[in-house]
Amino acid sequence: xxxxxxxQDQNGNRYQRPPKTEAxxxxxxxxxxxxxxxxxxxxxxxxxxxxxxxxxxxxRDAGRRGDHPVMNLLMPILLTRCEANLCSKIPxxxxxxxxxxxxxxxxxxxxxxxxxxASENSEELDFFECRFNMAFSTLRIDIVRHxxxxxxxxxxxxxxxxxxxxTAYEDIFHRVSEAFRGTATPESNMSLRDLHKAIDDLPPDxxxxxxxxxxxxxxxxxxxxxxxTAATLCGVxxxxxxxxxKRAATRLSRFKEDI
Amino acid sequence: MTPSxxxxxxxxxxxxxxxxxxxxxxxxxDDFIRRYPEHASALTDFAIELxxxxxxxxxxSPDTLDETVNAVSPAVSRAMSRFQNRLYAVQRDLAHGxxxxxETASIKNPFAVLNRSDFRSLAQRLNANSVFVSKLRDRxxxxxxxxxGFRQHVADELEVPIDVIVAHxxxxxxxxAGLQHFRSDQKPEAGAKQSFKEAVQNxxxxxxxxxxxxxx
Numbered sequence: 342x343x344x345x346x347x348x349q350d351q352n353g354n355r356y357q358r359p360p361k362t363e364a365x366x367x368x369x370x371x372x373x374x375x376x377x378x379x380x381x382x383x384x385x386x387x388x389x390x391x392x393x394x395x396x397x398x399x400x401r402d403a404g405r406r407g408d409h410p411v412m413n414l415l416m417p418i419l420l421t422r423c424e425a426n427l428c429s430k431i432p433x434x435x436x437x438x439x440x441x442x443x444x445x446x447x448x449x450x451x452x453x454x455x456x457x458x459a460s461e462n463s464e465e466l467d468f469f470e471c472r473f474n475m476a477f478s479t480l481r482i483d484i485v486r487h488x489x490x491x492x493x494x495x496x497x498x499x500x501x502x503x504x505x506x507x508t509a510y511e512d513i514f515h516r517v518s519e520a521f522r523g524t525a526t527p528e529s530n531m532s533l534r535d536l537h538k539a540i541d542d543l544p545p546d547x548x549x550x551x552x553x554x555x556x557x558x559x560x561x562x563x564x565x566x567x568x569x570t571a572a573t574l575c576g577v578x579x580x581x582x583x584x585x586x587k588r589a590a591t592r593l594s595r596f597k598e599d600i
Numbered sequence: 601m602t603p604s605x606x607x608x609x610x611x612x613x614x615x616x617x618x619x620x621x622x623x624x625x626x627x628x629x630d631d632f633i634r635r636y637p638e639h640a641s642a643l644t645d646f647a648i649e650l651x652x653x654x655x656x657x658x659x660x661s662p663d664t665l666d667e668t669v670n671a672v673s674p675a676v677s678r679a680m681s682r683f684q685n686r687l688y689a690v691q692r693d694l695a696h697g698x699x700x701x702x703e704t705a706s707i708k709n710p711f712a713v714l715n716r717s718d719f720r721s722l723a724q725r726l727n728a729n730s731v732f733v734s735k736l737r738d739r740x741x742x743x744x745x746x747x748x749g750f751r752q753h754v755a756d757e758l759e760v761p762i763d764v765i766v767a768h769x770x771x772x773x774x775x776x777a778g779l780q781h782f783r784s785d786q787k788p789e790a791g792a793k794q795s796f797k798e799a800v801q802n803x804x805x806x807x808x809x810x811x812x813x814x815x816x
Contacts, residue, residue, distance in 0.1 A: 350616060351635060409687075416683065420676045430653070438729075441804030444675050445730055448682040449716065455686035459694055468615040475618040482649045483614055487720050488729070537656045552648045556655065558626045569630050574644050 342367060343398060348467035356471050358394065365395045370402075374411050381418045393422060393473035401466055404458025416454065423447055423477060430481060435541075442488055446481045513590045514555045539593055547589040549575060550582050561586070610639050611717075614646050623654040685738065709768055710760045711737035725757045727812050732803035735794070736769075743769035745796040749816035 343366040348356045358366070369377060369391060377399065383390045391399075396419045403411035427443040436442055457463040468476040540551055553559045553571040562572040562579025572579045613636050620628050624647040632647075633640045672680075689712075711733070714722060723733045735741055736754065743751075746769065755765040773793060794802070800813050 348612075356619075413680075417672045417676050417680060420679050421672065424673060424676055438804055438806065440675075441729065441731065444678060444804075447675055447679040448730075451679040451683035452686045452716075455683050455690055458687065459690035465611070465615075468619065472619055475622070476615055478650065478653050479611075479614050479618040479646075482646060482653065483611060484720075486645060486649065487717075537652075541652055541656065548652070549648055552651050556651050557624065557629065557647065569626070569633070574640075 343370070344402070346464075346467040346470060348464040356467055358398075358470050359472075362392060362394045362398075362470065365392060366398050369395055369399055374414060378414050378418070381415060393419060393477075394470050397466055397469045397473065400454055401457055401470075404454060407458075412454070412458075416451065420447060420451060423450060426477065427481065430478075431485065436485075436489070442485055445488060446484050449484055450477070450480060513593055514551070514586065518555045536593070540589075543589050543592060546575070547585045547592070550585040551589050554582070554586065610642060613639055613643070617643065617647065618650055623651050682734070708764055709737065710758050710764055711768075722757060726753065727809050729803060729805055729809070732799065732805060732813075735799050735803065739769060739771055739773040740793055741769070741799045742793040742795050747796070747816055750796070750813065753816050 343363055346356045350356060380389045381391045381396060396415055400412055400415050424447060427446055431439050431443050433439045453466055457466050540548060550571055553574060554561055559571040561582045563570045571582045617624060617632050629647045632643050720730055723730050751765050752762060755762040800810050
């Protein structure tokens with residue numbers, strides 16, 4: 342039976358692995374290392390494929406028992422999965438020093454296991470046993486954010502007039518919101534991917550305004566001073582938020598008819 | 601040196617937020633900001649990145665993360681080396697706590713007290729990156745090729761006496777550069793040290809960073 346997770350949420354409840362992962366771990370613990378290694382390298386569509394959550398458990402378990410050969414067999418498999426993800430998430434054409442950033446995330450993730458095997462109080466990897474992909478995304482985003490500190494998209498773009506006319510950009514963002522709600526058809530998937538990339542490539546302040554207002558659902562501003570809005574989060578006026586949205590809309594206008 | 605304020609807690613809060621909802625919305629972000637107002641700015645930045653990340657992942661073809669590749673790439677191999685080095689260090693520290701001592705271990709490593717966040721912060725202050733600072737920590741650079749200005753710069757940023765830095769760099773390497781993995785239960789052997797210039801040029805530093813470090 343799998344060891345209990347120690348990490349607690351804000352309410353003091355211990356995090357729980359999904360039942361599917363618990364069952365997978367129980368099966369894996371009864372298997373020898375050769376079988377586990379074979380299963381870990383299977384294609385994801387195979388019924389015997391070992392999830393990354395389960396792999397994390399097995400590696401940690403081996404570390405706690407001082408079973409370094411098992412760690413050394415399973416770790417490269419897990420890291421290889423992570424590397425594939427990093428190549429997609431930290432592409433060379435988006436980040437200067439992308440290769441360094443990818444390696445830094447990979448190395449820091451690997452070091453978590455070393456610390457974990459030596460300390461009973463190390464609980465960071467508990468998150469990876471619950472939902473590996475989300476935890477790994479968190480680690481990556483946090484490290485990249487630190488490393489880049491202030492990512493500068495130096496795209497110069499003519500500033501637009503300060504008109505407060507909302508109709509200037511309402512239409513495109515209505516389409517953006519619809520697209521992010523997942524109503525896209527397979528035919529429009531290509532356009533949707535292009536749209537995601539275009540939003541990702543916006544200058545930081547415009548990108549921030551678009552995501553806060555049209556993906557996360559914040560109001561641009563509010564008369565209620567106690568209400569959190571895109572303007573309060575960014576520390577600017579509502580007018581500035583609207584101007585950023587307007588500039589973003591102009592950049593994204595080529596998607597107006599496609600999605 | 602000023603250690604960062606509660607770095608572990610921030611990382612934990614970020615993990616918790618990512619597990620709260622696949623795509624963070626205003627409700628989730630507001631809740632976390634209410635609970636951790638001291639991290640409001642970091643949480644907002646993180647939520648934006650996570651939201652963008654989540655929607656981008658939805659649009660991508662599946663299996664990106666769990667892609668099965670059997671060959672071990674050079675990057676994975678280097679990550680395994682970092683893992684082995686760290687494993688050796690933490691085990692040595694444990695043994696040290698139990699009374700075992702060696703000549704090298706008795707020389708204070710001023711980098712050993714840094715947590716990950718402090719480590720990255722130091723890298724930033726040195727105008728370098730974590731790879732380069734790892735080489736300093738692990739004594740992989742030939743001290744005779746370092747300039748006095750550089751050593752002083754490190755001492756200043758670590759806020760330790762220059763003697764400590766000189767002694768640290770002069771001690772035997774704790775690990776072997778480019779160590780191949782799969783041997784964590786053995787003490788890694790010391791390999792040839794890089795010259796300072798080689799280390800600067802082969803750590804993924806920008807040209808500006810290289811120019812700066814070599815000018816010290």
